[in-house]
Each structure stands twice: as C-alpha cells, then as structure tokens.
Amino acid sequence: MRPVIALLAAALAVGLTAATASAHDKGTLKIASHTFAAGDSLSVTGVKFSPRDEVTLVLIGASGRHPLADVPTDSTGGFKRGVLVPATLAAGRYRLIAEALDGDEVASLDVVVTPPMMVSVGVTTAMDHPMPGMDHAATDMSAPTNAPVALTLARSTPVTTAAVILILACFATGAALLRPARSPQAESHS
Amino acid sequence: MATRLALHGLAYEVPARANRLDFMLGALTLAALVVLALSGIVLAQYYDPTPLGAYASVRYILEQSAVASLLSGVHVWAASAALALVFAHLVAVFWRRGFRNPREGLWWSGVLLLALLFGLAFTGTVLRADQEAVEALAHATAGAKLAGPLGAPLRADFTASTALLSRLYALHVSALPLALLALLALHLWLIRHLGVSAAGSERARFASHLRKIGGASLLLVGAVVAAALVWPPNLLAAGQEGFEVTKPMWPFLWVYAAENLFGMTGMLIAPGVLFGFLALVPATDRHDGTAATVTRVAGAVLFILMISAIVYAAVAPGQSHLGMDMGG
Numbered sequence: 001m002r003p004v005i006a007l008l009a010a011a012l013a014v015g016l017t018a019a020t021a022s023a024h025d026k027g028t029l030k031i032a033s034h035t036f037a038a039g040d041s042l043s044v045t046g047v048k049f050s051p052r053d054e055v056t057l058v059l060i061g062a063s064g065r066h067p068l069a070d071v072p073t074d075s076t077g078g079f080k081r082g083v084l085v086p087a088t089l090a091a092g093r094y095r096l097i098a099e100a101l102d103g104d105e106v107a108s109l110d111v112v113v114t115p116p117m118m119v120s121v122g123v124t125t126a127m128d129h130p131m132p133g134m135d136h137a138a139t140d141m142s143a144p145t146n147a148p149v150a151l152t153l154a155r156s157t158p159v160t161t162a163a164v165i166l167i168l169a170c171f172a173t174g175a176a177l178l179r180p181a182r183s184p185q186a187e188s189h190s
Numbered sequence: 191m192a193t194r195l196a197l198h199g200l201a202y203e204v205p206a207r208a209n210r211l212d213f214m215l216g217a218l219t220l221a222a223l224v225v226l227a228l229s230g231i232v233l234a235q236y237y238d239p240t241p242l243g244a245y246a247s248v249r250y251i252l253e254q255s256a257v258a259s260l261l262s263g264v265h266v267w268a269a270s271a272a273l274a275l276v277f278a279h280l281v282a283v284f285w286r287r288g289f290r291n292p293r294e295g296l297w298w299s300g301v302l303l304l305a306l307l308f309g310l311a312f313t314g315t316v317l318r319a320d321q322e323a324v325e326a327l328a329h330a331t332a333g334a335k336l337a338g339p340l341g342a343p344l345r346a347d348f349t350a351s352t353a354l355l356s357r358l359y360a361l362h363v364s365a366l367p368l369a370l371l372a373l374l375a376l377h378l379w380l381i382r383h384l385g386v387s388a389a390g391s392e393r394a395r396f397a398s399h400l401r402k403i404g405g406a407s408l409l410l411v412g413a414v415v416a417a418a419l420v421w422p423p424n425l426l427a428a429g430q431e432g433f434e435v436t437k438p439m440w441p442f443l444w445v446y447a448a449e450n451l452f453g454m455t456g457m458l459i460a461p462g463v464l465f466g467f468l469a470l471v472p473a474t475d476r477h478d479g480t481a482a483t484v485t486r487v488a489g490a491v492l493f494i495l496m497i498s499a500i501v502y503a504a505v506a507p508g509q510s511h512l513g514m515d516m517g518g
Contacts (some may be wrong), residue, residue, distance in 0.1 A: 062331060062346045063241045063324075064430060065354020086242050089325050092431035103350075115430050144321045146436040146508070148424035150250070157255035163260055163419055170412030177405025180400060 010103060024100040025050045027107045031096070035112045039087035046098060046107065049077040054101055058081055059113070061094040071098075091115045115144075198230035200202040202396050205388035209402045210506035212389055215279035216300075216381075220374070222272035223385050224362040225414060226310075230363065233258060237317065244319035245428045252425060262460070263418030269311055271414055273441045276304055280468075284425060287475065288387035293473040299377045301468045306370045308441065308461075311360035315439055316355065324429025329449075332512050333458055434510035440500060447499035449508050457511075467492055 027049035036042055049055060052075060057068040068083040091114050098107040192198065207213060236258045238247035244334065251258040263472035280300065313426065316323045331354075346354045368412025426436065438446050448460035467488065475485040 060346070061210045062354070063327070064346055065350070066241060066353075087241055088245055088319075088428055090429050090431040144427060144430045144433045146321070146426065148319075148454050149249075149427055151252050151425060153252055154254050154256045154259040155421055159256040159260055160419065163415055167412045167416045168417070169406040170510055171413070174408030174412060177401050177408065 010130050024053070024102075024104050024106045026075075027055070027077065027098060028109045029096060029098055031109065031111070034109065035114060036085060036113045038085055038089040040085050040093065041082055041084050042085055043080065044071075044096070046071070046073065046079045047077065048079075049073045049079070049098070050100070050107060051075050051077045052137055053077070055079075055098040055106060056100055057081070058097050059085070059089070059094045059111070060097060061088050061090070061113070063092075063093050066094075086114065099155075191249070198281050198398070200396055203393040204386055204396050204399050205390055205431045206392035206394040207388035207390050208386045208399055209394060210388075211406070212282045214406050214509070215275050215282055216377075216405055217403040218406055218410055219272050219279055221403075221415070222275060223370070223374075224269060225268040225411060226265060226272060227268065229261040229268065233265060237359075239317070239356045241319070241353045241355045242278035244317065244355055248318050248320070248425060252423070259422070260415075260418055263422045265415055266423040267313075267414045267417045267421075269314060270440070271410060272325040273311060275306055276307055277441075280304060281493055283387070284471065284493075285385060286389075290342070290387075291476065293384055293387060296377060296380045297472050298469065299380065303370065303373050303377065304468075306366055306464060307375065310362060310366050311312060311439060312442055313358045313366065316358050317362060317427065319355065319429060320426040321429045321433070321437070322426055323435070324431055325409070325434050325436055327358075327439060328431065328434075328512060329457065332454060336454065336458060350402045382451050435484050435508065437503065437508055440504065444499035445494045447503040447506075448507070449511050450503065453511065462497070463490065 015020050025048060028047050030045040031042060031045070044057060051073060054070055055073065056070050059066040061066060066086060066089060067174045068085070069081060071079050071081045072081050092112075094111050094113055096109045096111050100106050114162065216277060233251065236247060236251045238244055241420070248262075251262050253259070283297065283300070314324060315326045316330075328345050331346070334344035342348055343357070344354070349357065437443065445457055445460050448456035450456075452459070469484060471489065473481040
C-alpha cells in the first residue's frame with residue numbers, strides 16, 4: 001500500500017510543479033497611441049510579465065494573426081521594444097496581444113490600424129523601409145480606388161512564342177477534330 | 191494494349207444529338223476545370239498564403255515570372271469560362287428537362303457542383319489580397335456572423351494559430367477541389383449509366399462523341415490562352431479594410447445587385463432563392479401539368495432576372511455596404 005501512496009504523492013507533486021511552471025504572470029502592454037498606421041514603427045512597453053521569460057507580440061484582426069516580434073522580458077518582468085507594423089496590414093480594428101511561449105495570452109490591447117501614413121501620433125513612420133516586395137503603388141497612402149495598379153507584367157519572348165504556338169495548335173487540332181467524319185453513315189446509324 | 195487499358199469500355203453508343211454544342215457544355219466545363227487545376231498547381235509554387243506575404247507574392251507572379259504571369263491570366267480566364275459554361279449547361283439541362291426521372295441525382299450533383307464553383311471563385315478572389323479581396327472577405331465574414339455556427343469557419347478567430355487567408359487557401363486548393371472531384375465522379379458515373387438526356391433514335395459511337403468533345407475543348411483552351419495573352423488580369427492596390435470601392439467578379443454581380451437593393455438580407459436571400467429553386471426543380475417538375483409549367487416559367491424568370499441583375503450591377507455606379515466607406 002505504501003509504495004502506491006508514495007507513487008501517487010510523487011505524481012501529485014510532479015503535476016503541481018508542472019502546473020506551477022506553466023502558469024504565467026499576467027502583464028500589461030503600453031503604447032503611446034492606440035491608433036497607428038500600417039508601416040509605422042511602434043514602441044511597445046511591457047510590465048509585470050514573468051521575469052526572464054519570452055513573449056510574442058501579435059496583432060489579431062479580421063484577416064488573421066500577424067506576429068510582430070518575440071521579446072525577452074528582463075529580471076523585473078518588463079521590456080521595451082520597437083516593432084514594425086507591417087506595411088501590408090489592412091486598416092481596421094485589431095487586438096495587440098502578448099503570448100507566452102506556450103501560447104497563453106498574457107496581455108492585450110485594442111488598437112486601430114489606419115492606412116499607411118494617415119496618422120502618426122506618438123509613433124515614428126517607417127515608410128522609408130517598406131516591406132520586401134512592396135513598392136509605392138502597393139502602399140498607396142490615399143483612400144483605396146478600384147483602379148488597377150500599374151503593373152509591368154513579366155513577359156518573355158520564349159514564353160509568348162510558346163503560348164502562341166499552343167494557341168495555334170489548339171485551334172488547328174480542335175477544328176480538325178470537329179470536322180464531320182468522312183462517311184457519316186459509317187459514323188452513326190439509326 | 192486496348193485490352194490492358196480496357197478501352198472496350200468506351201465502345202458504346204450515345205444519342206447522335208449529344209454531338210451538338212448544347213449537349214457538350216458540361217464536358218467543356220470539365221475541360222476548363224482541368225485547365226484551372228493545371229494552372230493552379232503551377233501558381234501554388236509561387237503563391238505565399240499568409241496575410242503578410244500574399245499580396246507581394248501575387249505581384250511577384252505578375253511582374254517577375256513570365257510563365258506564372260501568363261498562367262495567372264489563364265487561371266482567371268478559365269475560371270470565368272468554367273462559370274459561364276456551367277451556367278449555360280444548367281440552363282440547357284433545365285430547358286430540356288434533363289432533371290426528370292431517373293436523372294434527379296444528376297441534376298442535384300450538378301447544382302452542388304455549381305455551388306462549389308462559386309466557392310472556388312470566392313476563395314480565389316480573396317487570395318489576391320487586393321482591395322477587391324478585402325471587400326469580398328468583409329462581406330463573407332459579415333454573412334458568416336449572421337449564419338451563426340455554420341459560418342464559424344469564416345471567422346478570423348475560428349482557429350487561433352492560422353490566419354483566415356491561409357485557411358481559405360487551404361479550402362481553395364484542397365477541400366473544395368476534393369469535394370468537386372468526388373461530385374464530378376458521381377456526376378460522370380450517373381451520365382455513363384443513365385445516359386445523356388438527348389431525344390431521338392439516331393445513335394453515334396461514343397468515340398466520335400469523345401472526338402467532338404476533344405475538338406471543342408481544344409478550341410476552348412486556345413481561346414483561354416489567347417485571352418490571357420491579350421487581356422492579362424488586373425490587380426488592385428493592397429486591400430484596406432473598412433472601404434468598399436470595387437464590384438465583385440462578374441459571376442457574383444447578381445448577389446451584389448441584390449445587396450444594393452435589399453442590403454445584407456438581399457445578399458443572403460438571393461443565393462438562397464436560386465439554390466432553393468434549383469433543388470426543388472426535380473420535385474416540382476416531375477410530370478407534365480400545372481406545377482411543371484409554373485416551374486418552367488419561374489425558372490425562365492429567375493434566369494432572366496439573374497442575367498439582368500448582372501448587367502445592371504455591371505453598369506450601375508458602385509455602392510458601399512456594411513457601413514463601409516466609399517473612399518475618395
């Protein structure tokens with residue numbers, strides 16, 4: 001009986017330790033303004049998190065999750081970190097959350113992301129450093145329109161030639177296959 | 191070799207009228223779907239299905255890779271062709287009452303295939319991550335909220351670890367094509383065993399029918415590639431939420447028109463009316479009589495209304511919905 005009790009006690013101790021280890025201190029996030037633009041650099045301050053831990057800053061909106069940065073906390077459970085808000089982020093309401101390593105949400109803030117460069121209260125702009133693959137047309141500062149972006153479509157002579165040959169081959173073969181059979185009587189019968 | 195490939199299975203007869211174009215619309219839709227699958231496989235090698243990378247990867251496809259750029263045009267034109275052909279096929283089958291006993295299953299599987307094609311067109315639009323995509327997604331998520339638990343997969347917080355865009359990509363390239371494939375298999379099986387709903391006693395060999403289908407399909411492929419070369423696809427600026435400045439892709443314009451007239455309710459009711467009607471057709475037009483006549487007239491009115499709504503929405507000035515801004 002004693003070994004069984006000892007085993008149960010040990011399991012309970014291990015369970016409690018694991019439960020304690022997975023608990024996280026709920027912290028607080030602070031930013032200068034709760035409204036900022038896509039493409040801006042944002043200074044985020046965190047306090048009262050688990051000391052010497054790591055949190056992930058994530059923006060969550062209708063379009064999904066947008067991880068911003070993994071940030072280590074200091075011995076007091078605090079941090080101060082500049083993060084770049086993606087220039088490609090669609091404007092709208094988001095939640096800025098801090099996630100612990102196991103995915104637990106340990107702090108959150110409601111924020112509003114505006115189109116690039118529309119506001120910059122308490123934040124510095126980062127339009128000089130747009131996201132890779134984005135150019136000025138893609139990060140247009142004005143309200144959106146239904147006008148297509150001026151694209152320089154990729155074209156190459158071999159690809160275009162191959163496409164034209166394919167088109168001609170399709171039309172020629174297709175027309176040949178659609179031609180009536182030479183002897184309809186042999187082809188179909190009542 | 192013919193024995194090993196069981197080609198004798200193709201040695202059967204079909205009605206000679208099946209070689210007419212109006213009986214080949216379904217097969218042409220299938221040809222467009224094959225083009226969509228092949229071009230989609232190539233495009234998937236370039237596309238980044240994450241919210242941050244999607245738009246940039248679409249621009250890369252259009253601006254940096256000649257092959258992918260051409261194939262994106264082929265993909266867009268083949269999608270339009272598939273939707274136009276499947277709609278024409280539906281109208282043709284409705285008109286010749288190809289849904290009557292014993293072909294009810296054929297009709298219903300076709301209606302489900304039409305719904306899946308709309309689903310593929312919607313998810314494909316969203317994947318571009320441009321302004322039209324953001325607006326389409328805003329409408330879908332608003333509709334999903336009204337749909338309650340059924341709309342849960344279209345909510346951003348349905349799964350915490352994966353963005354909605356990535357999940358829609360997964361739908362576009364896996365779940366919807368798999369469902370399409372399964373329904374197509376059922377549809378073709380039923381056609382093989384119930385036969386084509388063509389009148390007349392004159393018969394033709396299936397091989398000659400296959401030859402005609404192959405010819406028409408090649409013309410379609412040639413036309414799609416030519417269209418992609420001459421009229422490459424457009425791309426709008428990266429999407430901004432909270433604005434509505436675009437109109438949807440043409441197959442959705444009738445829903446857009448309904449939303450213009452009746453708001454969000456119209457957007458939900460219009461597809462409900464169409465698909466509800468299509469589902470009921472085999473039951474209400476079972477035998478000749480008043481119910482059959484009413485069904486025929488109602489169908490004609492519905493199709494004419496749908497086409498009129500598409501034309502109206504295409505030429506009418508844009509409207510914003512869901513409280514969104516119309517921009518500058």
